[in-house]
Amino acid sequence: xxxxxxxxxxxxxxxxxxxxxxxxxxxxxxxxxxxxxxxxxxxxxxxxxxxxxxxxxxxxxxxxxxxxxxxxxxxxxxxxxxxxxxxxxxxxxxxxxxxxxxxxxxxxxxxxxxxxxxxxxxxxxxxxxxxxxxxxxxxxxxxxxxxxxxxxxxxxxxxxxxxxxxxxxxxxxxxxxxxxxxxxxxxxxxxxxxxxxxxxxxxxxxxxxxxxxxxxxxxxxxxxxxxxxxxxxxxxxxxxxxxxxxxxxxxxxxxxxxxxxxxxx
Amino acid sequence: xxxxxxxxxxxxxxxxxxxxxxxxxxxxxxxxxxxxxxxxxxxxxxxxxxxxxxxxxxxxxxxxxxxxxxxxxxxxxxxxxxxxxxxxxxxxxxxxxxxxxxxxxxxxxxxxxxxxxxxxxxxxxxxxxxxxxxxxxxxxxxxxxxxxxxxxxxxxxxxxxxxxxxxxxxxxxxxxxxxxxxxxxxxxxxxxxxxxxxxxxxxxxxxxxxxxxxxxxxxxxxxxxxxxxxxxxxxxxxxxxxxxxxxxxxxxxxxxxxxxxxxxxxxxxxxxxxxxxxxxxxxxxxxxxxxxxxxxxxxxxxxxxxxxxxxxxxxxxxxxxxxxxxxxxxxxxxxxxxxxxxxxxxxxxxxxxxxxxxxxxxxxxxxxxxxxxxxxxxxxxxxxxxxxxxxxxxxxxxxxxxxxxxxxxxxxxxxxxxxxxxxxxxxxxxxxxxxxxxxxxxxxxxxxxxxxxxxxxx
Numbered sequence: 157x158x159x160x161x162x163x164x165x166x167x168x169x170x171x172x173x174x175x176x177x178x179x180x181x182x183x184x185x186x187x188x189x190x191x192x193x194x195x196x197x198x199x200x201x202x203x204x205x206x207x208x209x210x211x212x213x214x215x216x217x218x219x220x221x222x223x224x225x226x227x228x229x230x231x232x233x234x235x236x237x238x239x240x241x242x243x244x245x246x247x248x249x250x251x252x253x254x255x256x257x258x259x260x261x262x263x264x265x266x267x268x269x270x271x272x273x274x275x276x277x278x279x280x281x282x283x284x285x286x287x288x289x290x291x292x293x294x295x296x297x298x299x300x301x302x303x304x305x306x307x308x309x310x311x312x313x314x315x316x317x318x319x320x321x322x323x324x325x326x327x328x329x330x331x332x333x334x335x336x337x338x339x340x341x342x343x344x345x346x347x348x349x350x351x352x353x354x355x356x357x358x359x360x361x362x363x364x365x366x367x368x369x370x371x372x373x374x375x376x377x378x379x380x381x382x383x384x385x386x387x388x389x390x391x392x393x394x395x396x397x398x399x400x401x402x403x404x405x406x407x408x409x410x411x412x413x414x415x416x417x418x419x420x421x
Numbered sequence: 422x423x424x425x426x427x428x429x430x431x432x433x434x435x436x437x438x439x440x441x442x443x444x445x446x447x448x449x450x451x452x453x454x455x456x457x458x459x460x461x462x463x464x465x466x467x468x469x470x471x472x473x474x475x476x477x478x479x480x481x482x483x484x485x486x487x488x489x490x491x492x493x494x495x496x497x498x499x500x501x502x503x504x505x506x507x508x509x510x511x512x513x514x515x516x517x518x519x520x521x522x523x524x525x526x527x528x529x530x531x532x533x534x535x536x537x538x539x540x541x542x543x544x545x546x547x548x549x550x551x552x553x554x555x556x557x558x559x560x561x562x563x564x565x566x567x568x569x570x571x572x573x574x575x576x577x578x579x580x581x582x583x584x585x586x587x588x589x590x591x592x593x594x595x596x597x598x599x600x601x602x603x604x605x606x607x608x609x610x611x612x613x614x615x616x617x618x619x620x621x622x623x624x625x626x627x628x629x630x631x632x633x634x635x636x637x638x639x640x641x642x643x644x645x646x647x648x649x650x651x652x653x654x655x656x657x658x659x660x661x662x663x664x665x666x667x668x669x670x671x672x673x674x675x676x677x678x679x680x681x682x683x684x685x686x687x688x689x690x691x692x693x694x695x696x697x698x699x700x701x702x703x704x705x706x707x708x709x710x711x712x713x714x715x716x717x718x719x720x721x722x723x724x725x726x727x728x729x730x731x732x733x734x735x736x737x738x739x740x741x742x743x744x745x746x747x748x749x750x751x752x753x754x755x756x757x758x759x760x761x762x763x764x765x766x767x768x769x770x771x772x773x774x775x776x777x778x779x780x781x782x783x784x785x786x787x788x789x790x791x792x793x794x795x796x797x798x799x800x801x802x803x804x805x806x807x808x809x810x811x812x813x814x815x816x817x818x819x820x821x822x823x824x825x826x827x828x829x830x831x832x833x834x835x836x837x838x839x840x841x842x843x844x845x846x847x848x849x850x851x852x853x854x855x856x857x858x859x860x861x862x863x864x865x866x867x868x869x870x871x872x873x874x875x876x877x878x879x
Contacts, residue, residue: 185512188519189831196828199821203860205879206868228871235879284824288869289878291816312876319878356878363876 162298165317169290173283173324180275186268187276194246194280201242202288205235229361236357239281240350243331246277247338270335271388278331282324290320309364318370319360322377326356329377329384336387352380511838514791515831517723521660522830523823525798528664529671529806530819538617539672540810546673548572553675565677569685572678576686577700580693584700588707599719603646603662607639610665652724659721663795667802671810679807680855683800687851694845705843714792721798724790791834797846801826804854812862817869821861825853 181187209231216223250273257266297313304310330349337345356376362369533539545552548571551564586595612635619626642662645655674682693701708715805822812818829850837844872879 185516188516189512192519192824192827192831195824199824199857202865202868202879203857206864207860209868210864225875228875228877231868232872232877232879239879284820285879287820288817289873291820292869293873295816316876319876323878360876360878 157297157299157301157303159298161313162294165290165297165313166294168314168317169286169294169320170283170324172321173279173286176279176328177283181279184268187272190250190268190273190276191280191283193249194277195284197242197246198239198281198284201238202235205231205238208234232357233354236353237350239285240334240353243277243281243334244338247274247335250277250335270339271332274332274335275328275388276331277335278328279324281331282327285327286320286324289323290316309366311366312364315363315366315370319373322370322373323356325377326353326380329380332384333380333387352376511834514723515834518791518793518830518834519827521656521721521723522793522798522801522827525660525664525667525802526805526823526826528660529667529802530809532614532618532664532668533671533806533809536617536621538620539668541672542675543672545675548575549674549678551678553677561677565675565681568675568678569681572682573685573689577689580700584704584707587704595716599716600643600647603643604639606662606665607642607658608635610662610669611635611638614665614668652722656721656723659795660798663721663798664802666795667799667806670799670803671806674803676807676811679803683804683851684855686800687845687847690845690847694843701845702843719795720792721795722790722792793846797850800847801830801850801854804851804858808854808858808862812858812866815862815866817866818858818861821857821865822854825857826850829853 177191181191209227212227212230213224216227218224251270254266254268254270254273257268258264261267293313293316303312309315330353333345334349337343337349356373359369359373359376549568550571551567553561553564555561555564583595612631615631615635641650641654642658644650645658646662670679690701693699694705696702704715714720805819805826808822809819829852830846832849833844833846
């Protein structure tokens with residue numbers, strides 16, 4: 157408890173997200189807008205899911221704890237499905253925006269590609285989902301207290317932080333894969349993404365048996381990351397080329413059509 | 422006028438008039454439009470040759486085939502350029518407004534969460550005389566509605582009064598009023614704020630140091646806001662006084678009244694700006710007729726200027742744009758500078774040799790940026806601050822309101838780009854903010870809390 161735990165857990169949970177944001181998103185205004193709009197979509201999906209859960213709880217017997225737990229599981233599943241549905245809706249919106257931007261721009265290409273938007277939208281879902289999951293826990297960790305005094309796990313904060321980090325990264329990867337699958341109309345990919353989201357959420361039900369929940373989730377994150385990397389066009393050779401910092405000068409071709417006689421008024 | 426006559430009354434009065442003025446200035450107004458038209462006029466010549474090479478739609482290529490620089494091409498290209506400029510500058514403007522709005526909200530939320538003074542109930546403003554301490558829900562609702570009616574009527578009266586003063590050219594009066602209210606904000610409220618912050622962190626400060634700090638802060642603030650100063654310092658001061666004002670509102674408005682007032686003022690904003698006889702619309706139109714900006718001291722201006730490497734025209738243009746942008750505060754110069762700057766801009770633009778447009782082009786483009794009224798800052802921050810203060814220690818509600826307001830602002834700017842006329846900035850954001858506040862506080866919070874207690878993630 158205290159500042160050390162707060163800063164440590166905050167760093168673990170949001171370090172990658174912050175780095176990704178600062179390095180890739182913050183410099184471009186369009187990407188920031190896509191980020192904020194993505195967060196909005198996720199929030200709306202959460203709102204609807206909470207509404208469904210709330211109504212179901214109020215219609216049921218409050219005293220029955222097993223029923224309540226079951227309703228919670230149901231609520232979580234509905235929430236996952238709604239998140240993916242809103243991801244699809246966001247894809248549709250971004251596709252339209254992309255076409256609009258391409259039409260208006262001077263060279264027929266939009267200033268931001270659909271792939272970049274896929275990545276930023278995934279990151280936005282990840283950030284807002286992570287923030288909503290963990291910010292109250294972080295706020296509590298500043299204050300005084302003893303973790304797990306009633307017999308719960310004393311590793312609550314740090315495991316929450318790691319889970320949040322995994323969730324942020326997972327959302328980012330899912331965003332990339334999802335948009336690509338929608339573009340190429342590979343619906344089995346879509347199904348796999350939804351299934352892996354349900355799996356990740358379901359694994360957290362095994363908390364506090366952290367070996368069974370954290371380790372598989374991180375394996376899932378790694379595999380999804382690999383899949384997203386391959387989807388985005390990466391390959392082993394690309395990595396080697398990037399690491400060896402080779403200069404690419406074959407792509408600078410002078411476009412003769414761009415040279416024109418100066419316009420005289 | 423209430424501010425002058427009742428100096429001994431509650432200190433919030435000048436701020437209320439000020440708020441009403443500020444909410445009047447909510448539309449990012451002719452400046453955006455002017456900047457769009459001015460920059461478009463200037464850019465048309467520089468960009469024209471870019472147009473000929475682009476393949477747009479069938480109509481344009483057909484026009485392009487007719488003649489190289491024929492009139493039909495010019496017209497269609499001008500229109501396309503205008504659209505492109507709208508979009509190119511649109512995203513940057515959105516971010517230029519996101520940043521100050523976010524900063525203001527951060528200041529307010531940080532203060533609310535740490536300094537207890539602003540969440541304690543210590544009486545109410547005279548504008549909200551009905552107390553909310555009644556046991557019955559109906560009575561409480563009635564009281565808050567009555568409070569709202571009184572507050573909104575005060576604001577309407579003040580705005581109409583201001584519009585009349587402006588119409589009959591009583592500039593000195595308005596000037597004096599504004600100077601008095603910013604004096605109050607910069608000195609008195611800052612003193613109170615500093616006192617409370619020092620109390621919270623148990624830091625001792627002697628009176629001479631305090632006097633020095635407050636005097637310097639206030640004096641520099643007055644100069645920056647009402648006269649000339651570096652743009653970023655002026656922006657910082659405007660953000661700070663908006664935050665101070667929002668904190669006062671958060672402290673002195675009772676709970677339910679605050680929410681009803683927020684709703685009512687966004688409806689009022691909508692009507693005042695869009696209805697033909699609305700006071701704010703008349704204000705905007707009068708200012709446009711006289712070709713002057715509206716009360717520049719009360720509008721946050723995010724003017725951007727890029728002058729990149731021009732030898733001769735540079736100094737002239739830089740001088741003019743510098744004058745326009747810094748002279749935004751000097752009313753007299755404003756009469757001359759917009760037209761002055763524009764003519765200078767187009768003059769300096771025509772002798773520019775039309776080089777091929779590459780990515781490293783040395784092109785001079787000056788932009789006046791977007792302006793947002795301080796009243797909008799204040800009410801956005803009131804919403805987020807109230808969410809932080811009353812949402813039972815929950816950060817999710819605050820964040821949800823924050824995202825909702827940013828999205829509302831984004832949509833408003835998009836509408837502005839489409840309609841190109843003065844628009845109220847409050848309605849969409851406040852509506853989203855209110856919807857998200859109530860739904861997050863009542864629906865999402867129990868759900869997330871229950872999930873967190875089992876350490877479940879969705």
